Amino acid sequence: MKYYSTNKQAPLATLEDAVVKGLAGDKGLYMPESIPSLSEGTINDMKNRSFHEIACTVAQAFFGDDIEPETLHEIVKDTLSFDTPVVEVDDNIYSLELFHGPTLAFKDVGARFMARLLGYFIKKEGLKQVNVLVATSGDTGSAVANGFLGVPGIHVYVLYPKGKVSPIQECQFTTLGQNITALEIDGNFDDCQALVKSAFMNTELNNHMKLTSANSINVARFLPQSFYYFNAYAQLDRMGKAGELVVSVPSGNFGNITAGLFAHRMGLPVKRFIAANNRNDVFLDYLETGKYTPRPSIATIANAMDVGDPSNFARIQDMFGIYGDPHKAICELISGYRFTDEEIAFTIKRVYNECGYLLDPHGACGYQALIQNTLDKEETGLFLETAHPAKFKGTVDKILDTDIEIPAKLKAFMQGKKQSVELSKDFADFKAYLLAQ
Structure with a gap:
């Protein structure tokens, strides 16, 4: 499989190049030249299969031409050391619980898969060291840091906005040490993401060190998230x-819903999707007006969705570019809702x-969107x-006037000593820091 840039100005790349580079040379996001289809029989038979077997089927369709079957199956098996159960919440409304992994967040799937795939390529090519840059509004940093912790040949730099992630989330990537460095940026998530993108485009930095990204802009991060859509359907x-x-x-940088759209294009029979936003509702505005207008993000209690310029919107536009009117086609399959902090809190309590x-505050957006959509x-x-709601303990406790239990996995992170490097949001400072490493 070859991968092209959404900006259409960069040469085609192999899977290895797309994963190691992260971002195309023309600043576009990599997309597979084709999206493979699974037969109706294969999808109908998934109800008889385990999560690992389902994921291997999907992974083989995407990556089978580039990785030996035994290696790919081992990567999938090692990634999925936990389940993603579907739980009934209300009449005909179910929760897909994606918080049973090591860091109790959905990003454990993509981050663990990418860490293992990148480690495979590093070993295969004999690369000395690859430096992973990841911007986080909360859960991405912890999932990536823990997924890559101790992986030979990889150093991870986690950029996070100062004072804008929950204390428990912060503990999950600032207490690890080893090959993980946390960079506390005096700005918001969009500033962190801009620093990462600027680094990829800087010739001096790229000559100094080999860089890649573990945000959902990397194909190896968001594509594996399609696994749990198929598992939920089964x-x-x-x-x-x-x-x-x-x-x-629940949609912030739109990698998660993009993975769902890929699953749909592969044949997963989803009738329609809903993008549930907090007050950062750039995508909803696009649905309503046909114009995409990024703007500075707003801090909310659903902080992982505090994104004012979602990177993966470019992939959604590209996917629907085959239609004469992409906006119309997008609106036919995807609707959107926005929720204020007060509405999120009301939903959690009710x-x-x-x-x-x-x-948790993000799942509350997803649930309430289904209620307002009137199934x-x-x-x-x-x-x-x-x-997991405990990752937002302060917020949830205040809403419910209670003291929710912190799972043992999270307590373990809270025992470590916080280590981070404070930087401004100025690219010159970030560049100088990396050049000194």
């Missing part, structure tokens, strides 16, 4: 609930009191619960 199919499926995705289910009688609603 679970609902076993219940007889997969016939008219509506999937609601669902906890009435359904006995504890939502038809025959439709099944599935929302993605993207992180």
Whole structure:
């Protein structure tokens, strides 16, 4: 499989080049030349398969031409050391719980897969060291840092906005040491993401060190997230609930919903998608006006979605570029909603009191979007619960006036000593720091 840039000005790349480079030379995002299809029989049979078997089927379709089957299966097996269960929350509304991995967030799937794939390429090519740059608004940093922790030949630099991630999230990537360095940026997530993109475009830096990204701009980060969409469908199919499926995705940088759209293009029978936003509603504005207008992000209690210029919007536009009117085609498959902090808090409290289910602020957006969308009688609603509520303990405790339990996995991170390097949002400072390494 070859990979092209969404800006169409860079040469085609192999999977290895796309993964190691992260971003194309023309600043575009890599996309596979074709999206493979799975047969209806293969998808119908997934209800009889394990998560590992389902993921191997999807991975083989995407990566089978570039990686030996045994190696690919081992990477998938090592990645998926946990399940992604579907849990009933309300009448005909289910949660896809993506917080059962090592850092209790959905990004464990993509980050662990990418770490293992990049490690494979480094060993295969005999590369000395690859430096991974990752911007985070919360969960990406912890998932990537823990996925790459101790991997030979890789050093990770996590850029995060000062004072804008939860204390528990911060502990998950600032206490690790070894090959993980946390950079505390005096700015917001968009500033962190801009620094990463600027680094890739800087000739002096790239001559000094080999750089790649572990954000969802990297194909090896977002493509594996399609695994759990197929797994969710298989679970609902076993219940007889997969016939008219509506999937609601809490959306920030739009890598997660893009992975769902890839699964749909591969043949997964999703009736429609909902992009659930917090007050950072650039995509909803696009749906309503047909114009994409990035703007500075706004801090909310659903902080992982505080993105004012979602990178993966370029991939969504590219996917629908085959249609005469891409905006119309996007609107036919995807709807959008926005929620304020007050509405998110109300949803968390209501669902906890009435359904006995504890939502995190991001999952609350996904759930409420299904409620406001008013599902038809025959439709099944599935929302993605993207992180464990305890990762936002201060927020959730305040909303519910309670003291939610912190899982042992999270407690372990909180025992370490925080280590981070403070930097301004000025690229010159960031560049000088990297050149000194």
